[in-house]
Amino acid sequence: MSDEQQYDVIVVGSGGGALTGAAVAARAGLSVLVLEKTALLGGTSAYSGGACWLPGTQVQQRAGIPDSTEGARAYLDTILADPDEPATRAKVEAFLAHAPELVAQLEADEAMEFEWLPFPEYYDAPGRVPFGRSIQPTTIKRDALPPLIGELVRPPVELDRVGAPGRRTLSGGQSLIGRLAAIVVREGGILRTGHAVVDLLTRGGDARVVGVRTADGLELHARFGVLVAAGGFEGNAALRAEHGVPGAVAWSMAPRDANLGEAIRAALALGAAADFSALGWFCPGLEQPDGGGSFTLGFRSGLMVDQTGRRYANECLPYDRFGREMAKAPDRVPSWFVFDSREGGRLPAIAMPEGDPAAHLEAGTWLRAGSLDELAGLIGVPADALAATVSRFNGFCATGVDADFGRGTDEYDTFFTGGGGPDEALVPLDQPPYYAARFVLSDLGTKGGLVTDPAGRVLREDGSAIPGLYAAGNSSASMFGGVYPGPGAPLGSAMVFASLAVRDLARSEG
Ligand SMILES: Cc1cc2nc3c(=O)[nH]c(=O)nc-3n(C[C@H](O)[C@H](O)[C@H](O)COP(=O)(O)OP(=O)(O)OC[C@H]3O[C@@H](n4cnc5c(N)ncnc54)[C@H](O)[C@@H]3O)c2cc1C
Structure with a gap:
């Protein structure tokens, strides 16, 4: 196998979770390959407003708003259906503990900067912050990004869907994707578009995941692990029907023909557990x-x-x-x-x-x-x-x-x-x-998928982890269940668990 086909980490997809994982891994000195199915980077995350529900960080402190980890815990404890169910509690605590660390880590890079975004949270519950606690990446001029990245970031939804005029300044989700992708390539990571992952490669008695196979026949290998952050299955009518997700493919907001759930299915074929009960972000x-x-x-x-x-x-x-x-x-x-x-x-x-x-x-x-x-x-x-x-x-x-x-x-x-x-x-x-x-x-994506633990490891039905396999974002079952706490919950949770996945896999060479 040539070095070109061998990486420390392979990240499947290029949304906010995927590129956070890739950026964190690349900054830690790991060799990273990002495989994106479409010709453009960012998926639904690029369409998004870029709000990130990441409580208790230095950004809220700078803004002087009454946010805290404890307040966010009180809020989640009130709105989640069963916050003390052990798996949910463990993920909530991992999320709350890592959100401030992640933002500090990202902002330590000159390519990344966040600001508070006034936008109320979605429930009147204890711990709610007036006008919200969400943060967003600041805008960035396309020309300030490496030239290729500036052109590869998926356009805003208005342009992609109905041809409304584009703009040179990237805001919200486009800024998030552009900034993260710039970090990845600056640190030597590789972004390859136009390759859909359809299979996971395994090795050994413990069926460790050691790589991926793409629809165009590439076999690419990962020494430490594979992070599946390839969106949900909102674009797949058969899977929607199978898992009882109301709505329709045509009404969903994900880029057309992007999120069909191939990578989720590949993980299920290895015995991954799934929970589809959260359905979608509607x-x-x-x-x-x-x-x-x-x-x-x-x-x-x-x-x-x-x-x-x-x-x-x-x-x-x-x-x-x-x-x-x-x-x-x-x-x-x-x-x-x-x-x-x-x-x-x-x-x-x-x-x-x-x-x-x-x-x-x-x-x-x-x-x-x-x-x-x-x-x-x-x-x-x-x-x-x-x-x-x-x-x-x-x-x-x-x-x-x-x-x-x-x-x-x-x-x-x-x-x-x-x-x-x-x-x-x-x-x-x-x-x-x-x-x-x-x-x-309509929906912003499905939110049922692979069952993961607080380290982002994909679990089997018996609760054991599939070695080398991680998931984040809408490829995984949301820790919020059927609840959408506030602006940025999809991106915030995707980013945190992608980052925790990288932290874990860096310790676990196969
Ligand atoms: C208009 C709009 C505004 C929104 N605003 C916000 C907001 O402000 N904050 C927030 O948190 N959420 C927001 N959302 C929701 C949010 O954008 C999505 O739920 C979230 O981005 C999903 O992230 P993801 O990484 O799971 O999927 P995506 O961002 O869709 O990324 C998945 C990527 O994986 C690729 N892919 C799929 N299958 C494969 C495969 N087999 N192999 C390789 N690549 C594959 C896709 O092409 C895609 O690029 C908004 C959504 C919309 C539509």
């Missing part, structure tokens, strides 16, 4: 004329009705919580988001991407009418029910109290509407013409 999805769904949050006015014309939840709920409400009944997918003309015919929310209102109207994903009666006819919901829903909601707007779903009572609800009281989230529908936009159940 969100309401604005349906696009091409059948896609766009991650939507921050509703400023309007209301969502099911196919009977009735509201079923607080539209301003954090997106995963709203998505889980949508998933509760079949007549909620699709739903109709009914809004008026106060924003000039644009959606009063943040949709990534929103798309062109005229194209929506032409395709019938949006409908417009001079009266609510007419609108009800166009979208096929009972006109009397829609009229009653709007009249009741407008009454709540007059009193400033949403007696049905409490819209506007939480800090998160009003964050996008001006930061004031409930009134700001309770805006009447009274400015015709009226619109209805079709909404589906």
Whole structure:
């Protein structure tokens, strides 16, 4: 075997977890190969806002916000379904202990810098920090990155999906990916795009994982271990159906044809245990004329009705919580988001991407009418029910109290509407013409997958670790279960466990 095919660590995928693992490994002097299936780096992580839920770090201290490890523990202990289940407790403690270390380690590199991102957490629970404790990498100019990296970072979702203009400055997830990739190559790591890992190579009686096989027939070897951080299986309809993940491939936010779960399947073939019960990171999805769904949050006015014309939840709920409400009944997918003309015919929310209102109207994903009666006819919901829903909601707007779903009572609800009281989230529908936009159940990825321990080691059903095999990000079962604690939970947990995986594998040469 030539040296070219032999590395200390092979990282599968190039999202935030993968590249954190690769950067930490490369900085520690390990030889690193990153294998990315698509032509571009970053996956869904590059589309992301780059928020990282990493509590108790020096970044929150610099910002002077009342964050602490203890506060984050209190918060998780309240919101997680079973925080004292031993495996969950062990992972929570590993996560809380390593988050500050990881950020200090990353910021010790001049290529990486974070800042506090004001963005409320998703539950009103003890330990919640006003306006959140999430951090994000600061923006970086593409030209400040090594030339190849600048061009290889996946474009923002608006550009990738609907061709909206790109920009030279990378922010959020693009900055995270660009900065981490720059560290990897500066430290001698190798990034190879266009190679999908489909198999894991094993050796010896203990079936130690010693490398990978790619779809194009490469066999590449890893002395210390393989880190699978190749996203979930959101793009694979058969696996979604098998594991009962609601929604659809077309409505999911991952880059098209990227995250199909091949590497998860390769690990399962070696006897890895899996837990698919957390399902996904959900969100309401604005349906696009091409059948896609766009991650939507921050509703400023309007209301969502099911196919009977009735509201079923607080539209301003954090997106995963709203998505889980949508998933509760079949007549909620699709739903109709009914809004008026106060924003000039644009959606009063943040949709990534929103798309062109005229194209929506032409395709019938949006409908417009001079009266609510007419609108009800166009979208096929009972006109009397829609009229009653709007009249009741407008009454709540007059009193400033949403007696049905409490819209506007939480800090998160009003964050996008001006930061004031409930009134700001309770805006009447009274400015015709009226619109209805079709909404589906979208996701930011699946979050069920390989069972790992606090060191990121992939476990078998009997609880033993598969030597040489690690997983992080959406390839692994989320430690948060069916809960999405706050902005940056997917990336923060992916980064921590990828880093812990590298720490472990560096000690365990095969
Ligand atoms: C618009 C938007 C905003 C978001 N904002 C945030 C945010 O601010 N903070 C946050 O925490 N989360 C956010 N999310 C969610 C978050 O981006 C994802 O859940 C998270 O990035 C998933 O990380 P991952 O590494 O598991 O997968 P990905 O980032 O999708 O990376 C997986 C990579 O692996 C590659 N791959 C797949 N299969 C293979 C294979 N067999 N071989 C080799 N490579 C393979 C894929 O091509 C892809 O590049 C957002 C999502 C969206 C869509």
